[in-house]
Amino acid sequence: TKVVLATRNAHKVEELREILADVSADLGLEIVGLDAFPEAPDVVEDGVTFEQNAILKAASAANATGLPALADDSGLAVDVLGGAPGIFSARWSGGCGDRGNLELLLAQLGDVRDEHRAAAFVCAAALVLPDGRSAAELGRFPGTVAREPRGEGGFGYDPVFVPSDQPDGNERTLAEYDPDEKNHVSHRALAFRALAPHLKEHLRP
């Protein structure tokens, strides 16, 4: 079964194929990004929660393609900023890209001390079927915001996010993780693993 992932972010497509590798093999799913459907409209992400925006994106893709659709809405929620940038993470610097977003965040945190730099990556994973049935699950991955970017891996805010409870007691940023390791523990992995039972219920051929 072909399933469309309602995103234009190639990093998400790549991570999700990894995260859902076993489920996809079990159910015979082929995950394709929205880039395969240039005619699909852009969605106005005007929900007020990650779950609402994930459902909006998946519903629009299911509607445009006639395929079952998955979506990811995600972001970084920083405690001392009252949960910002949160659902606004992608647009935080007003179009200055990943680098601009994380530089603005570091500037906003300034020299806030380490014990007050708690944050979490959050991901809502949604499934919407062409008949309109839907499900959504949330994943939350706790950590802290580093003082400067480190590491080359991942994307987005990864270079400034230091996951809590690292197995080796290290303080690596998520950009210093191996892709395999990130895809095992991330907010995205947690959310889509929680969504897997819904995939098994609705997409088994």
Ligand code: ITT
């Ligand atoms: P789509 O809406 O097309 O899926 P997007 O990248 O705009 O693509 P979001 O609206 O969900 O997606 O915004 C997610 C924001 O959170 C964006 O700034 C990402 O860089 C950031 N983000 C999400 N997951 C991340 C991760 O695993 N590592 C680093 N940053 C992440």
